[in-house]
Amino acid sequence: MVGADPDRVVATARSWRGTPYHDHASLKGVGCDCLGLARGIWREVVGPEPFPIPPYSRDWGETGPREVLAEGVRRMMPEITASEAGPGALVLFRMKPRAITKHVGILTGNDTFLHAYERLGVVEEPLAHAWRRRIAFAFLFPQR
Incomplete structure (x- = not known):
């Protein structure tokens, strides 16, 4: 799967x-939060954001069974397995076992x-x- 140039993303x-x-x-x-960081990188690497991000509370990822963040990212970015992820990949973290994902990072190296x-x-x-x-x-x- 071909994505944006990883060196440019990093x-x-x-x-x-x-x-x-x-x-x-x-x-x-x-200023930014983790999602804002990913959004800013998107704007610089890919272009304008494809849709507005709805408001979210600080505890948005603490409840509910749906992977809201992953579902939203899937609308815009090709998904790969965690084992395939290398520099330039966007990764979503579970901050607690069995919780939904709520933190975003960018791999900058192995x-x-x-x-x-x-x-x-x-x-x-x-x-x-x-x-x-x-x-x-x-x-x-x-x-792009």
Whole structure:
């Protein structure tokens, strides 16, 4: 499956490092949450967002059986298996066992990823086992 150039996705993602964390935001250098980070990378790599993101609460992923985030991403991005995911892939994390996915990151290397994390902002860090085991879905940014 062919997606956007992984080197371009990673370089774009890294250009967001240091952006402060801010719920519902998606402005490089100003503020973003994890979904806002993915949205900003999309705009730079792919183009305009295909549909508006509906409002969501901080606890949106705490209840319900539907994989709302994964379903939304599937509308825009080709899905791959977690084992196929490499640099440039968008990954969705389960923050608790048996919970629905609610956190987004971008793989920047075989053992590193970038994400927007509360109190830290956009950071790149090792994809330690504690994070790797939480990956539930993986997707490719499409070509422009």
